[in-house]
Every structure is written in structure tokens, then in C-alpha cells.
Amino acid sequence: MSKKKSPRLRQPRIKLDARLTIVQAAHLHRTLAARLANGGPVVVDGAGVEEIDTAVLQLLTSLWRTSRERGIACTWHGVSDVLRHTAALVGVAEMLHFPDGGSARPQ
Secondary structure, rough: OOOOOOOOOOOOEEOOOOOEEEHHHHHHHHHHHHHHHHHHOOOOOOOOEEEHHHHHHHHHHHHHHHHHHHOOOOOEEEHHHHHHHHHHOOOHHHHHHHHHHHOOOOO
């Protein structure tokens, strides 16, 4: 009897759009909520982010907090300099647990 991998274990990463404003926040919220409800690991690809506002940063910090509370692995696949810099300016870079522990210093 061969074991099949559960589809829950291997989910595609969530690729963030280049432009993330309040206009995209509702759709992203539904995507993140569905992924958390699934209970499997969450991988977010932020490498292509060119613009991000505080509404979306709030969603992302909520994702990391909720995943930690539920014991769900939540990781980054990539993080753009714009994402790092804007998160640092707003003061949420530490909460987002960027890879390499790095966060751009606000200038």
C-alpha cells in the first residue's frame, strides 16, 4: 500500500502582487484566511512587491501573528527591498520575521 502525500502539505506559495494597496487588501485577506483555515504551512512570496501600503502590512502582520497562535508554519520565499523598507518605516518589520533577520533601516 503506497502512501499518497496529502494535498494540504504541499501548497503553492502565495505570490504577492507588485502593487499592494487597500484596493487589493480584501482579495488578499480572503486568500490568507483560506490558507490559514486549511491549516497547512503558509509560504509568502514578496520578492516582486514594488508598492505596499499600511492596510496590506496590517494583513501580513495579522497573518504572522495568527499562524504563530495556531501553530502553523509561516515563512517567506522572497522579500523585496521595497517591502522591507516600508515595513521598517511603519515599524512592523520585526513582526514579519523576514528571512536573514534583516530589515531595511528607515532613512
